[in-house]
Amino acid sequence: MRSLIRWLLPVLLSFPAALSSQLSLSYEKYTLPNGLQVMLHEDHSLPLVSVNTYYHVGSGHEKPGRTGFAHLFEHLMFEGSANVPEGKFDEWLEAAGGNNNGSTNSDRTNYYQDAPSNALELAIFLEADRMGGLLATMTPATVDGQRDVVKNERRQSYENRPYGMADITISEKLFPPEHPYHWPTIGSMADLSAASYEDVVEFFRTYYAPNNASVVIAGDINPAKTRELVAKWFGPIAEGKPVPPIDPPVAFLSSEQRSIMEDKVQLPRLYMCWLTPAAFKPGDAEMDLLAGVLTGGKNSRLYKRLVYELQIAQDVSAGQGSQALGSYFEIEATAKAGHTLAEIEKVIQEEIDKLKTTPPEARELARTVNGFESSFLARLQGVGGFGGKADILNNYYTRTGNPDYLNEDFSRYIAISPVDITAAVQQYLRDDGRVVLSVVPEGKPELASPGKAGAK
Amino acid sequence: MNPRTCSALRVAALCLLLALLSTTVPSSAGAQENPIIPGPPAPLKLPGLQHFELGNGLRVVLMENHKVPLVEMEMIVRGGSVLDPAGKTGLATMTAEMLEEGAGTRNSLQYADAVDFLGASVSAYASMHSSGVSMFTPLSKLDSSVALFADVVLHPAFPEQELERLRNERLTSLLQAHDQPRAIAAAAFNAALYGTSHPYGVTSIGDESSIRGIRIEDVRGFHARVYTPRNATVIVVGDIGIEQARGVLERHFTTWSGDRPDFPDLATAPQVASREVILVDKPGAAQSEIRIGRIGTDRLTPDYYPLLVMNTILGGSFSSRLNQNLREKNGYSYGAGSGFDLRLAAGPFRAAAAVQTDVTDKALVEFLKELDGIGELVSDEELDRARNYLALLYPSNFESISSAAGQIAELVVYGLPDDLFNTYVDRVLAVTKEDVQRVARKYIDTRSISIIVVGDREKVGKSVSALGLGTIRMMSIDDVLGPAPTPGVGQ
Numbered sequence: 001m002r003s004l005i006r007w008l009l010p011v012l013l014s015f016p017a018a019l020s021s022q023l024s025l026s027y028e029k030y031t032l033p034n035g036l037q038v039m040l041h042e043d044h045s046l047p048l049v050s051v052n053t054y055y056h057v058g059s060g061h062e063k064p065g066r067t068g069f070a071h072l073f074e075h076l077m078f079e080g081s082a083n084v085p086e087g088k089f090d091e092w093l094e095a096a097g098g099n100n101n102g103s104t105n106s107d108r109t110n111y112y113q114d115a116p117s118n119a120l121e122l123a124i125f126l127e128a129d130r131m132g133g134l135l136a137t138m139t140p141a142t143v144d145g146q147r148d149v150v151k152n153e154r155r156q157s158y159e160n161r162p163y164g165m166a167d168i169t170i171s172e173k174l175f176p177p178e179h180p181y182h183w184p185t186i187g188s189m190a191d192l193s194a195a196s197y198e199d200v201v202e203f204f205r206t207y208y209a210p211n212n213a214s215v216v217i218a219g220d221i222n223p224a225k226t227r228e229l230v231a232k233w234f235g236p237i238a239e240g241k242p243v244p245p246i247d248p249p250v251a252f253l254s255s256e257q258r259s260i261m262e263d264k265v266q267l268p269r270l271y272m273c274w275l276t277p278a279a280f281k282p283g284d285a286e287m288d289l290l291a292g293v294l295t296g297g298k299n300s301r302l303y304k305r306l307v308y309e310l311q312i313a314q315d316v317s318a319g320q321g322s323q324a325l326g327s328y329f330e331i332e333a334t335a336k337a338g339h340t341l342a343e344i345e346k347v348i349q350e351e352i353d354k355l356k357t358t359p360p361e362a363r364e365l366a367r368t369v370n371g372f373e374s375s376f377l378a379r380l381q382g383v384g385g386f387g388g389k390a391d392i393l394n395n396y397y398t399r400t401g402n403p404d405y406l407n408e409d410f411s412r413y414i415a416i417s418p419v420d421i422t423a424a425v426q427q428y429l430r431d432d433g434r435v436v437l438s439v440v441p442e443g444k445p446e447l448a449s450p451g452k453a454g455a456k
Numbered sequence: 457m458n459p460r461t462c463s464a465l466r467v468a469a470l471c472l473l474l475a476l477l478s479t480t481v482p483s484s485a486g487a488q489e490n491p492i493i494p495g496p497p498a499p500l501k502l503p504g505l506q507h508f509e510l511g512n513g514l515r516v517v518l519m520e521n522h523k524v525p526l527v528e529m530e531m532i533v534r535g536g537s538v539l540d541p542a543g544k545t546g547l548a549t550m551t552a553e554m555l556e557e558g559a560g561t562r563n564s565l566q567y568a569d570a571v572d573f574l575g576a577s578v579s580a581y582a583s584m585h586s587s588g589v590s591m592f593t594p595l596s597k598l599d600s601s602v603a604l605f606a607d608v609v610l611h612p613a614f615p616e617q618e619l620e621r622l623r624n625e626r627l628t629s630l631l632q633a634h635d636q637p638r639a640i641a642a643a644a645f646n647a648a649l650y651g652t653s654h655p656y657g658v659t660s661i662g663d664e665s666s667i668r669g670i671r672i673e674d675v676r677g678f679h680a681r682v683y684t685p686r687n688a689t690v691i692v693v694g695d696i697g698i699e700q701a702r703g704v705l706e707r708h709f710t711t712w713s714g715d716r717p718d719f720p721d722l723a724t725a726p727q728v729a730s731r732e733v734i735l736v737d738k739p740g741a742a743q744s745e746i747r748i749g750r751i752g753t754d755r756l757t758p759d760y761y762p763l764l765v766m767n768t769i770l771g772g773s774f775s776s777r778l779n780q781n782l783r784e785k786n787g788y789s790y791g792a793g794s795g796f797d798l799r800l801a802a803g804p805f806r807a808a809a810a811v812q813t814d815v816t817d818k819a820l821v822e823f824l825k826e827l828d829g830i831g832e833l834v835s836d837e838e839l840d841r842a843r844n845y846l847a848l849l850y851p852s853n854f855e856s857i858s859s860a861a862g863q864i865a866e867l868v869v870y871g872l873p874d875d876l877f878n879t880y881v882d883r884v885l886a887v888t889k890e891d892v893q894r895v896a897r898k899y900i901d902t903r904s905i906s907i908i909v910v911g912d913r914e915k916v917g918k919s920v921s922a923l924g925l926g927t928i929r930m931m932s933i934d935d936v937l938g939p940a941p942t943p944g945v946g947q
Contacts, residue, residue: 045523046851047498085488087784090775092490095841097497097848100774116848119494148787152743156790156810159742162635220498264740266631266940298568308565311621314628336628337943363573370575374594377524382855 023376023406027216027393028223034239035211038230039393039403041218043383049219050384051123052112053131054394056214057207059187060106060180060325061246068150068187069195071104073203075146077111078102082133086142089126096122103386104185107324108398112391114384117220121229124217128233131213134204140197147192154186162265166439169261170273173435174328175251181325209240214397218390219383248325251275253433260438260448267314268447269334270341271437272348276329276428279322279399285412286424287320287329292368293360293421294318294331294351299367301351302331310347312339324399329428341438341449355425359418369413376410500851500881505864505874506698510705512712513686517864518701519693521857525595527694528857529602531609532588532868535682538655538722543669546662548582550622550670551678555580555589557618560607564618567604576601578608584655585800586869587682592858595695599704606708609683616672626667627943634933634940637738637810641745641910644736644936648906649751649804650725656803657725664941684714689868693857722801727751728904731926736936737913744816744911748823749806752899755798755870761883762891763796763899768842769892770794770830770900771807775841777826782809788819796899800870805899813912817919820907824925827905830896833889847884 029039059070078100080086093100098115113123158164168184175182215234217226253275277283294302295318306313316333333344382388396405438448506518537548556578558564571578576593578601589609593601633639643659650657661667690709692701728750753759764772771778771794782792789809797803807827811819854860854877867876909920913930921928934940 046855047500048849048851048855083488083491087775087780088488088490091837091841094773094775094845095490095837096494097844099845099849114849114852116494116497116851118497119848122490122492122494125492145784145787149783149790152783152788152810152812153790155742155812160637160810162632265635267628297572299565299572304565308621311624314625314632334632336624337631363569367569367572371572371577372575374526374575374577374592377526377594378592378856378858380524381526381857382852384852 023410025380025389025393025404025406027403029403030227032210032231032235034235034237035209036234036237037214037397038234039214039216039397040221040223040226041216041389041393042221042223043218043389044220047117047220048114048383049117049120049123049217049221050112050114050388050390051120051127052216052218052384052390052394053110053127054214054398055109055208056212056243056398057109058105058107059183059185060248061207062180062183064177064183065191066195066199067183067191068185069191069199069203070109071185071187072146072150072192072195073200074102074104074109074111075150076138076142076200077130077134079142079146080137081130082136083129084126084137086137089130092122093119093126098123101386105323106181106185110386110391110394112384112386120217120221120226124229124233127215128237131208131210131234132237134208135201138197138200143195143197143200147195150186151189151192154189154192158186163263163269163439165263166261166269166271166437169259170271170330170435170437173257173259173437174253174273174275176249179248179251180246181251181323205240207243209243210234210237211239212243214394216390216394216397216403218388218393251326253435256432256434256436256451258436258438258451260440260445262442262445263439265439265441267334267337268341268438268440268444269332270344270348270449271330271332271435271439272345273328273330273435273437274429274433276320276327278326279324283424283428284320284322284327286416286420287327287428289365289368289413289416290329290355290421290424291318291320292371293355293364296368296371300364302333302348305347305351306333306344312336312343312347335447340447341440345436345449345451352425352429355422356429357422359422362418365416365418365421372413376406497848500878502851502854502877508698508702510685510710512710513716514705514709514712515689516701516705517689517691517868518696518698519860519864520697521693521860522695525695526857527593527595527598527692527696528861529591529605530588530691530861530865531605531688532586532691532865533682533684533688534586535687535717535719536582536584536586537660538584539678539682539719540655540662543666544662544674545658545666546626546660547670547674547678548587549660550619550626550662551675552580552582552587553622554614554619554675555608555612555679557622558613558615559604560611562607563613564615567607571601571604574601574604576604578605580608582660584660588865590861598696598700599707602704602708606712610709610712612679614672614675614679619670619672619675623667623670624943626661627664627941629661630664630667630937631940631943633937637741637743637745637910640736640738640933640936641747641908644734644908644910644931645747645749645806645906646804647936648732648734648908649728649749654723654725656799656801663938680714681717684716685709685712686714686716691861691864691868693861693864724801725751728906731903731905731907733907733909733920733925733928734931735913735917735920735928736908736910736931736933738910738933739912739914741813741910741912743810743812744819744909744916745808745810746816746819746823747806747808747908748827748905749804750901750905751802752796752805753798753802754800757798759895759898760798762887762895764846764884765839765842765887766830766892766896767794767796768846769834769838770826770896773842773845777830778807778809778823781822781826782811782819786815786818786822788812788815788822792823813915816909816911816916817923820909820920820923820925824902827900827902830900831893833893836889839887839889839892843885843887847881850881
């Protein structure tokens with residue numbers, strides 16, 4: 001379920017001396033007696049506010065047989081609560097000039113409401129009402145309604161999209177069946193059908209308590225007044241029980257796992273994936289820079305060879321999918337008509353092998369880090385939405401415990417040298433521990449990459 | 457490099473149209489009132505626009521924003537895909553792509569390396585009526601970045617071998633479009649409304665024959681004619697003042713010369729004559745992509761603000777009627793919406809959704825019900841909600857320098873006055889129910905409308921035909937996009 005791109009670039013940057021003073025977001029943080037973590041950030045440049053909420057639960061907390069539940073639940077959070085009849089969450093917010101969305105991944109579920117600053121109390125009220133009183137209006141019919149919507153989301157984003165099922169297959173092969181990253185966040189159709197109203201009640205009581213959430217309120221706010229509103233609306237919500245920790249088995253690939261999938265596509269596409277260090281653990285940042293060296297820009301190694309020079313691939317991309325319990329690094333490339341995935345894999349393997357013996361040039365890293373710098377600064381412009389300042393603070397808090405982790409994050413990339421990249425490639429991009437998937441047009445398995453055994 | 461997180465969003469942006477939305481809430485829960493009524497919104501104060509002109513006639517418009525040390529520039533020229541000559545569809549977009557394939561003293565790879573190393577980005581585009589180059593840079597690299605930006609505008613190399621590479625990539629994209637339900641639906645829809653001899657009716661990357669036919673001389677000629685300083689405006693937004701902007705642009709753009717070209721008027725396309733259903737077969741499709749629409753109007757219409765409000769109620773926000781009906785009430789879709797493409801000439805109005813295959817006919821009925829229903833007077837509550845939704849988050853368009861540049865670009869392309877930014881909110885809030893009804897009846901008429909369904913004909917053909925909506929045309933994907941090209945083969 002790696003599906004929608006949420007973070008275009010991991011945070012980063014370069015030219016540390018010049019920038020370090022700007023790579024910071026001011027905030028004040030406190031905890032309500034019921035355990036809710038609250039962070040406030042002021043930005044008075046426009047009359048806008050954002051209320052951004054993270055619940056520290058994602059599809060990684062689901063159980064086999066109930067996959068897709070965290071995400072289905074996210075949808076139900078918009079269907080009304082104790083003092084907000086069904087349909088009114090969106091109507092009242094829009095009538096005040098506001099907008100909202102939510103998203104779920106394997107580790108967490110987040111929500112934002114962006115609104116004009118005069119509607120701050122409404123947004124806080126709406127968020128608090130569903131945190132405290134979601135079950136008051138929930139019925140089996142509400143669950144059925146969103147079950148259909150989510151099934152259509154799955155059809156639209158996976159089943160009816162070219163190559164859309166590849167990521168689901170890859171997760172299943174990277175992580176063992178008992179590991180919570182084995183299944184996709186969107187869930188299986190069978191599990192979505194099986195989700196019951198009783199599951200909703202249990203999930204809400206277990207995970208949607210203030211002590212398992214954090215709220216950032218950012219923008220054109222008066223902090224003292226905002227604290228009063230937070231106390232007024234979130235304060236009365238009862239603390240929940242401690243949330244049970246998850247204890248996943250270790251994911252480890254002891255061999256190369258190759259497979260072929262047929263799809264309704266014109267051109268074959270190759271996916272190569274490795275298990276890599278968890279988000280913010282040693283090695284994670286190296287993988288981000290490696291992705292830049294391999295496929296960031298026209299001069300990157302794989303783009304230059306496969307797409308620009310040889311012209312045997314239509315596209316190539318690589319990325320580190322950073323997650324809390326363990327990440328994966330993925331390279332994918334689509335063959336041009338008349339070319340096979342074996343040709344493509346051969347070039348990718350050559351470039352990986354080169355990096356295992358010879359460090360990249362400093363300029364290759366600088367190009368990537370300098371681009372990170374700009375995109376990092378660009379993200380400090382807006383208050384709301386996914387990726388705005390409220391979301392950045394909450395995301396860093398959730399992942400690292402420090403809302404203003406900008407400079408630390410940045411410093412990781414600055415500290416990486418070319419030999420670190422080589423060491424990381426040696427350690428993580430192992431030939432004998434990876435998943436290689438060929439997606440080929442129906443009836444054309446000969447376009448798949450057979451691997452070394454079958455290579456010419 | 458897109459490190460991806462596994463994220464499933466509640467609402468994804470549906471192509472342009474988008475937002476979905478609204479209505480009809482069952483009020484069985486009792487007339488529960490919103491307990492928190494916001495006070496009056498804070499006034500919006502945007503920095504003003506500053507204008508100046510270089511000696512060669514190049515106009516510049518600046519909006520300062522000193523929040524972060526970044527600068528965005530966008531050079532816009534009049535003229536885009538509408539200028540593609542017969543048989544050379546795709547020339548405007550190809551010219552734009554070729555700008556990035558080497559400029560000044562640098563070849564394609566050297567140019568990309570120089571831009572990337574600065575942490576900057578330079579990207580060229582062509583749209584229907586304009587073409588442009590955007591540049592984004594850290595303030596600390598301003599001069600070096602503007603030098604590279606000017607190089608692609610003034611001194612593109614247009615190497616022949618890069619045209620061959622891009623031609624092959626483009627033919628491959630055309631081949632891949634055969635896999636993509638949305639691309640197929642868009643092509644079928646545009647052709648149904650405008651016909652394939654009108655620029656709005658064809659795909660702006662071209663078809664196989666036109667892509668194969670573009671020569672390097674065509675690219676050079678398009679550039680020489682269209683990319684001239686007297687035909688251009690540079691938008692500057694960011695951490696920069698007028699003197700610094702003038703200085704850096706004078707340093708790099710003064711040698712640019714050329715006159716303002718004259719362009720022919722665009723032929724007026726006739727409105728869709730009757731109600732027609734086009735069913736494009738995509739065997740095995742899990743969903744049907746639906747597009748319903750007709751020719752709408754242009755950006756300079758006096759009906760602009762009523763149209764914005766009307767569309768917000770119909771299909772422009774989450775709580776809009778189409779989204780509430782197709783998604784929230786019936787669960788047929790992940791999201792439904794509608795929108796007007798407002799251009800220099802009348803662009804399309806379209807309503808859209810991807811619906812699960814087995815309810816395709818039911819979904820069409822609901823679509824038509826909402827398209828007819830919007831012609832009745834809307835409620836006060838819907839009107840207020842839509843007006844506030846459009847007006848009160850308007851400031852967010854100016855949060856980032858890239859987004860602000862986009863707002864200014866609209867003024868440039870359509871010749872709109874600078875005071876639009878400061879009058880927008882009041883004009884939206886002044887729209888009445890009667891205005892909404894008037895424009896709904898004027899622009900949305902389900903008796904003359906094209907209905908496109910891209911889906912599994914074996915499963916949906918019979919039930920869609922049984923609706924008796926109008927004439928039905930069965931098409932294959934090849935009928936819509938042309939036969940799948942074989943890139944690399946041929947000339």
